[in-house]
Amino acid sequence: MHTSPSTHEAPVRIGALVPLTRPGWAQAGQHLLAGLELAVGEVNAAGGIAGRPLELVVRDTAADPQRAVAAVDELAGLGVAALAGEYHSVVARAAATRADALGLPYLCSSAVFDALTEQPTDHVARLSPPQSRGWQLYADFLLAAGHSRIAVATQPSVYWAAGTGILRDRLAPHGGSLVELDMRELTPESLCDELVGHGATALLLLVGHPEPAVPVVRAVRRDPRLSGLLMGAPAGQPEFAEWADLLGDDGAGIPFLRYLPEQLGPLGTRVEAALRERLGEVPSFVAFEGYDTITVLADRVRTAAAWKDVDVEGTRGRIRFSREPGISVWQWAQPPVQIADRDPSHPGRFRVLHADRLPRRH
Numbered sequence: 001m002h003t004s005p006s007t008h009e010a011p012v013r014i015g016a017l018v019p020l021t022r023p024g025w026a027q028a029g030q031h032l033l034a035g036l037e038l039a040v041g042e043v044n045a046a047g048g049i050a051g052r053p054l055e056l057v058v059r060d061t062a063a064d065p066q067r068a069v070a071a072v073d074e075l076a077g078l079g080v081a082a083l084a085g086e087y088h089s090v091v092a093r094a095a096a097t098r099a100d101a102l103g104l105p106y107l108c109s110s111a112v113f114d115a116l117t118e119q120p121t122d123h124v125a126r127l128s129p130p131q132s133r134g135w136q137l138y139a140d141f142l143l144a145a146g147h148s149r150i151a152v153a154t155q156p157s158v159y160w161a162a163g164t165g166i167l168r169d170r171l172a173p174h175g176g177s178l179v180e181l182d183m184r185e186l187t188p189e190s191l192c193d194e195l196v197g198h199g200a201t202a203l204l205l206l207v208g209h210p211e212p213a214v215p216v217v218r219a220v221r222r223d224p225r226l227s228g229l230l231m232g233a234p235a236g237q238p239e240f241a242e243w244a245d246l247l248g249d250d251g252a253g254i255p256f257l258r259y260l261p262e263q264l265g266p267l268g269t270r271v272e273a274a275l276r277e278r279l280g281e282v283p284s285f286v287a288f289e290g291y292d293t294i295t296v297l298a299d300r301v302r303t304a305a306a307w308k309d310v311d312v313e314g315t316r317g318r319i320r321f322s323r324e325p326g327i328s329v330w331q332w333a334q335p336p337v338q339i340a341d342r343d344p345s346h347p348g349r350f351r352v353l354h355a356d357r358l359p360r361r362h
Helices: 026-045 065-077 089-102 131-144 158-174 188-198 213-222 241-251 266-279 285-303
Strands: 012-018 054-060 082-085 106-108 124-126 149-154 177-182 202-206 230-232 256-258 312-314 317-319 330-332 337-343 346-356
Touching: 012 026, 012 065, 012 089, 012 285, 026 054, 026 082, 026 266, 026 285, 054 065, 065 089, 082 285, 089 106, 089 124, 089 158, 106 285, 131 158, 131 230, 131 256, 131 337, 131 346, 149 158, 149 188, 158 177, 158 202, 177 188, 188 213, 202 213, 213 241, 241 337, 241 346, 266 285, 285 312, 285 317
Parallel strands: 012 054, 012 082, 082 106, 106 124, 124 330, 149 177, 149 202, 202 230
Antiparallel strands: 256 337, 312 317, 337 346
16 A cells, blocks of 8 residues: 655655747647656655655756756756656757766656767666667668658758768668758748659658648648659657648658557556546657656666666566667667558558567667
């Protein structure tokens, strides 16, 4: 039998970095926060941390790296035991760098940059897979589907640039080519002309959502010259309900990366139901990442464990951290990776097109 944490004991504070306003991807932030809050509530219902309540101190990053760094400084001043969260890779990198400099533990929930910090650190760990693993898998998926002439619609960003480099390096040895189309210089309609001219068979949307991703999808869908073109979104835009709300049937059949297992276990199934009730919609993988973040941090704080000693059951599998080649932070080595899309015959339903069952080294 669990007893409620004492209201007289000082709380154990966890600082949460979450994008909740534009230009941040607010819906992703809402899902991340829902997972964090659900897990905090369950920890407290089970007695807290040695009788002390767990308290989430939330700061909105709005996808702004400087705002995130200021939040890290503020949260450190408030005496948080650890930092959690963030969805945007550029923001997470800035937060991780500052947390490392302060010696503050930070568990990154959902950002995928391989190099979250410039130098190896023992202060930072990550739940989501590194970008190289997921995007290499995506390139393999394209090749297996017969696509060797790939175009990417892109915008200036170190995140998009890193993804483009991973794709190009993976495609080239197999005879694949990749052309970059800069959306600062093109309208959605002129992009269609470029795609026809290059003879591309696949277009990857390495751009912001909803602008310009949504108008690009609409323009491509309405151009009869591109009826056989595959559109893809490796960064995961179609995962969220907002995508389907804005695009309807046009948003289906666009493969994306997400980090869920082929089948949830008992814990994941229970948490999925609770998240669905909390959000009023199907929870994305980001919500599960939020829940798992608190599961790990509560165990770490409770046991004073180092990242290398963490061994807990998460919603998507057993979570243990290790050092991975080319990765500067402690990394969950086996997060599940899927390529999925929205079913064209039922856009509210997802199809799993490929699942990476074994973690790959890179």
